[in-house]
Amino acid sequence: MWRGVWTDHMGRTGVIMLGFVLFIILIGPLIFPFNASAFGSSASSILQGPSRAHWMGTTELGQDVFRQFLVGGRISLYVGVSATVIAILLGTGIGLVAGYYVGWRDTILMRVTDFFLVLPTLPLIIVLAALFGQSIVVTSLVIGLTSWPQTARIIRSQVLSLRERPLVLRARSLGARDVRIMGLHILPNVAPLIFANLVLVLSGSILAQAALAFLGLGDPVQASWGTMLHNAFNSGAMSEGAWWYVLTPGIGIVVMVLAFSLVGHALDRVMNPLRRGAR
Amino acid sequence: MNVLNVHDLSVEYAMNPGVLRAVDHVSLVVESGEAVGIVGESGCGKTSLGLAIPLLLPANATIASGSIEVSGEQVVGRSEVEVNLLRWTKVAFIFQGAMNALNPLHRVDAQILEAISAHEPDVPKAVAYAKVVELLNLVGIATKRARSYPHEFSGGMRQRVMIAMALACRPALLIADEPTTALDVISQAQILNLLLELRRTQDLSLVMISHDLAAIKRVCDRIVVMYAGIVVETGTTDEVLGRSSVVASPAHPYTRALIQAHPSLRRERSLSEGLAGHPPDLSVAIQGCRFADRCPDAQSLCREVEPPTITVSPGHSATCHFALGEAS
Amino acid sequence: MKKDVTADATVVLDVVNLVVHFPVRRGWRRRTVVRAVDDVSFQIHRGEIVALVGESGCGKSTIAMAVMRLLVPTSGNIVSGGQDLALLRGRKLRAARRRLQMIFQDPFGSLDSRQRVYDAVAEPLIIHRIGSSKSERDEMVINALDLAHLRPPERLAEMFPHELSGGQRQRVAIAAAMVMQPDLVVADEPVSMLDVSARVGILRLMMDLRDRLGISYLFITHDLATAWVVADRIAVVYLGRIVEIGAVTTVVGAPSHPYTRALLDVTDDDSGEQSLRVLKGETPSALQIPSGCRFHPRCPRYLELGGPDVCRTMDPSLDAVGEGGDDHRCACHFAKVST
Numbered sequence: 001m002w003r004g005v006w007t008d009h010m011g012r013t014g015v016i017m018l019g020f021v022l023f024i025i026l027i028g029p030l031i032f033p034f035n036a037s038a039f040g041s042s043a044s045s046i047l048q049g050p051s052r053a054h055w056m057g058t059t060e061l062g063q064d065v066f067r068q069f070l071v072g073g074r075i076s077l078y079v080g081v082s083a084t085v086i087a088i089l090l091g092t093g094i095g096l097v098a099g100y101y102v103g104w105r106d107t108i109l110m111r112v113t114d115f116f117l118v119l120p121t122l123p124l125i126i127v128l129a130a131l132f133g134q135s136i137v138v139t140s141l142v143i144g145l146t147s148w149p150q151t152a153r154i155i156r157s158q159v160l161s162l163r164e165r166p167l168v169l170r171a172r173s174l175g176a177r178d179v180r181i182m183g184l185h186i187l188p189n190v191a192p193l194i195f196a197n198l199v200l201v202l203s204g205s206i207l208a209q210a211a212l213a214f215l216g217l218g219d220p221v222q223a224s225w226g227t228m229l230h231n232a233f234n235s236g237a238m239s240e241g242a243w244w245y246v247l248t249p250g251i252g253i254v255v256m257v258l259a260f261s262l263v264g265h266a267l268d269r270v271m272n273p274l275r276r277g278a279r
Numbered sequence: 280m281n282v283l284n285v286h287d288l289s290v291e292y293a294m295n296p297g298v299l300r301a302v303d304h305v306s307l308v309v310e311s312g313e314a315v316g317i318v319g320e321s322g323c324g325k326t327s328l329g330l331a332i333p334l335l336l337p338a339n340a341t342i343a344s345g346s347i348e349v350s351g352e353q354v355v356g357r358s359e360v361e362v363n364l365l366r367w368t369k370v371a372f373i374f375q376g377a378m379n380a381l382n383p384l385h386r387v388d389a390q391i392l393e394a395i396s397a398h399e400p401d402v403p404k405a406v407a408y409a410k411v412v413e414l415l416n417l418v419g420i421a422t423k424r425a426r427s428y429p430h431e432f433s434g435g436m437r438q439r440v441m442i443a444m445a446l447a448c449r450p451a452l453l454i455a456d457e458p459t460t461a462l463d464v465i466s467q468a469q470i471l472n473l474l475l476e477l478r479r480t481q482d483l484s485l486v487m488i489s490h491d492l493a494a495i496k497r498v499c500d501r502i503v504v505m506y507a508g509i510v511v512e513t514g515t516t517d518e519v520l521g522r523s524s525v526v527a528s529p530a531h532p533y534t535r536a537l538i539q540a541h542p543s544l545r546r547e548r549s550l551s552e553g554l555a556g557h558p559p560d561l562s563v564a565i566q567g568c569r570f571a572d573r574c575p576d577a578q579s580l581c582r583e584v585e586p587p588t589i590t591v592s593p594g595h596s597a598t599c600h601f602a603l604g605e606a607s
Numbered sequence: 608m609k610k611d612v613t614a615d616a617t618v619v620l621d622v623v624n625l626v627v628h629f630p631v632r633r634g635w636r637r638r639t640v641v642r643a644v645d646d647v648s649f650q651i652h653r654g655e656i657v658a659l660v661g662e663s664g665c666g667k668s669t670i671a672m673a674v675m676r677l678l679v680p681t682s683g684n685i686v687s688g689g690q691d692l693a694l695l696r697g698r699k700l701r702a703a704r705r706r707l708q709m710i711f712q713d714p715f716g717s718l719d720s721r722q723r724v725y726d727a728v729a730e731p732l733i734i735h736r737i738g739s740s741k742s743e744r745d746e747m748v749i750n751a752l753d754l755a756h757l758r759p760p761e762r763l764a765e766m767f768p769h770e771l772s773g774g775q776r777q778r779v780a781i782a783a784a785m786v787m788q789p790d791l792v793v794a795d796e797p798v799s800m801l802d803v804s805a806r807v808g809i810l811r812l813m814m815d816l817r818d819r820l821g822i823s824y825l826f827i828t829h830d831l832a833t834a835w836v837v838a839d840r841i842a843v844v845y846l847g848r849i850v851e852i853g854a855v856t857t858v859v860g861a862p863s864h865p866y867t868r869a870l871l872d873v874t875d876d877d878s879g880e881q882s883l884r885v886l887k888g889e890t891p892s893a894l895q896i897p898s899g900c901r902f903h904p905r906c907p908r909y910l911e912l913g914g915p916d917v918c919r920t921m922d923p924s925l926d927a928v929g930e931g932g933d934d935h936r937c938a939c940h941f942a943k944v945s946t
Binding site for chain 2: 886
Binding site for chain 1: 677
């Protein structure tokens, strides 16, 4: 599976990018000693360009951009992963049950899926943020709840075709319970598809989180890259010409999302038997 | 002039790594008006041999050596454009499972019309359509069903449509790969009868690739038995498989085993010994006879020396050290 | 009709008036039925191999699925081991499944490619909680593999399906069926997807197991020649009905129904003449079963007799014919034993 991703050009690029990004944000804060929130000592340290002391310059509060970048990446990743876990668990569970049982269970579950599919992310998070406050938990929840339908549909269609395979008939003829069949026979055969989908959902979640934070709906305390962009715009960094403040988190987001996308698409191409032929 | 002359043909598939020689120095001659059956089990190379003739092999296959002459014209080494002129007009190929290759969105007459127009673009539409109807009638499909869609036909009728399409440009040679495999026994018999009749009335030469000995016995004059990429026996169907008046005298142990393995209503209700094991891995070089592992009569000679092709009687030969009963 | 469930102990399976209809929606409002199995009855005795022979779509596979309760029959009784399987649900059904095992047509699709051979064979034991310890189960699995001539069983138990040939995979399926020591094995076209040289081995194995362990088989096949060498009794199925049933030598040697005759004509590989005597036309769809005798539109006997009304209007019942007593039965108004 991984070899397939590596041989695929896009996949290889994605893996390399991913390795680089993950290294920076996970190991980075341990290596680089800068204090992210330390305010600048004087007015002259506000919005300074890159220098020996501050590799990526400073923010409008004199904080070190690079350090913020390192810490912020973790937040983006954290939200992305949480949202993905919610989406995959829900999506797989519902897709599995709907695809296996068909009939009325399938109909009901699919209508529920449709409902969540059309839920708009933005108004939902605004409402929830107003009710429960802005936090990464709320963000994760919202993104997860609006991402699972896509997974559910993909899993369901695969399960629908799997359940007709002789191996499922055989398991039923042996007297296996439905739960056993779903868990032992269907789920492992759907796993590669889940994994490919997972990576794509992850990249989408990170992007969604960045967008929400940029709009000011993110967690103000835990500054993610999106929040950095938000602050950058609010402090007029663009008009000031403080490109380092905008470009650093911006490129970070692009690289991380792109990396996951490339890996995800390569995985999908490797996993999906239908698309394999097109190569 | 022979309708088909395959000489010393080898077909290789690119594996990762190495190559797999699916057809190994095979020669085959089909005379005008003759029907030759190529029989063997999965992996023996018969389909690759069939696909090679009109150069319809998949992208990862190459013709490693040999020549193929269709109605006197060399095929190997020619450009795609040149070979395309030969396809359908001199040699037509019916793929395995072809009945499922019909476009479900187009009517049957339109699809045959398309085949005609593609190869004879100057023919006026009215004339071409008349030909379509004539072809459908030829294969036993009534004119009023010409405007049906493929899904309205049963498997047997769709196979007839494929045969009609293949005959659209009056080829001298028809190659049919497993033409009856996916059909019911009664439909199979109908198609075989049709092929027999077409041979008679259309002066058609036929190469029929099949794993079904009974079908080949029904339709073909000569039989070519393939195993693990080589021809192990060739001869007239009467001589190799027998007929009510002629006793079967297969010379190769594999042919004997194949005949035994087909249960027959005529024989007693007993099962033959059967063949243990499975065909050899063709990506690995084989020493001696390819069938030695499974042959009930194998001797040490068989595992060391590759067997020669021995003529058992005029027109009948087998690739076995003991084809004539004792080592030669 | 309630079947007397305490009948003959040598009867392993007693199918009575089995009906399987599938509701189908054609167009906006019209609801019709596919009469896949239309009143089928037959028995299988201990150690007997009964073959259901017919073309695809005739309902023979549906009968197999109904017997194995992979679908719920519309009506009828499926009596085995003193219980009517058609009525069982839940735990009782699961318990009844121990005595019935099935072998499928597709050796490549019926085994889970992610399970080792050991797991595939041990699965029924685990499902039914048989064997008090792993080593006990191990022994049962190894025995079953050995029984199926998969040797050495220890090594083969560790392999995955994709490492095996089609014939070997079917042997694994047989081993998995045997490990439960069933009374009846339903084999749905077990050899039709195998190479010809592999078929013999599988058929031979199945018959050996019958001889040694007294297992009965319901053998589904479209090939009359296979049924000829394997079965004790044959039931010929056409459009959801059994049209002829009897001892294999009787049905093949002296067929009574014109459809059986037609099947024999095309299966006989040495009739002497080149061109086969073949039935005209196609089998009608199960959505539009002809009135009266469902075979009459294609029946040579019907034509010979000048198209008698009774064939068009009355559905013939499966009645005894010939001197075989109740043993040889045929569903034809003009049944006669041909020479």
